[in-house]
Amino acid sequence: MFKRAAAEMLGLSDIGSVIRREDYDKVDADDYVMHEDNERIYFLIKSKMDEYCFTNHALIHLDGTTALSKKRVLARYPYAYYPVREVLMETAGTVDLDVEIKFKLGEHPFSIDVHKKFITEIKDLYKSLLKIAEITHENNVKLTQAQQSQELASSVLGQTNKLDANLLEQFNGIRQSAFEWMTESHKQYKRKDFGAVFERYINN
DSSP: OHHHHHHHHTTOOSSBEEOOGGGGGGSGGGGGSOGGGTOOEEEEEEOSSEEEEEESSEEEEEEESSTTOSOEEEEEEETTTSOEEEEEEEOOOSSOOEEEEEEEETTEEEEEEEEGGGHHHHHHHHHHHHHHHHHHHHHHHHHHHHHHHHHHHHHHHHHHHHHOGGGHHHHHHHHHHHHHHHHHHHHHHSOOOOHHHHHHHOOO
């Protein structure tokens, strides 16, 4: 009940506000952060209807009709499985009260209106999301190249094995090494923790 009423205390409206770190414990999203797994909040936008909680692992989105509504829809989008794409920012015009940041997580589009007094903070978030998108894209390219290399090596060794049965044991050993190499490549290029990116660009 306290956290649902916190929107009024924080002076929130339908236009989002950037929540200060010392007030993270006043929002509902904090209850769903996996602190036990070293997950932490780096950026949080809250309006009367929604909370957008950016952690080092995922975006946690709490969707509700009003700040006092008992029903909330919780969605979690890990960056490793929902790549950040198409990051855009619309600055405020002369008479506009808000700025807008847009992006996709996988195929899920987001468009968040934030009061223009938080323009500096939103610029920091914009740069963070751009960098995460860049890193994810480059890692996906490298992972695809690693998979193609492994498939080519297996194909060549498979053809050799058909010509000489004595190479079977050697082929199986190399195949196991290739599997282990691909497992390590997946760990390396499927990045799950982007805390270092947020720490570099977000000043709070």
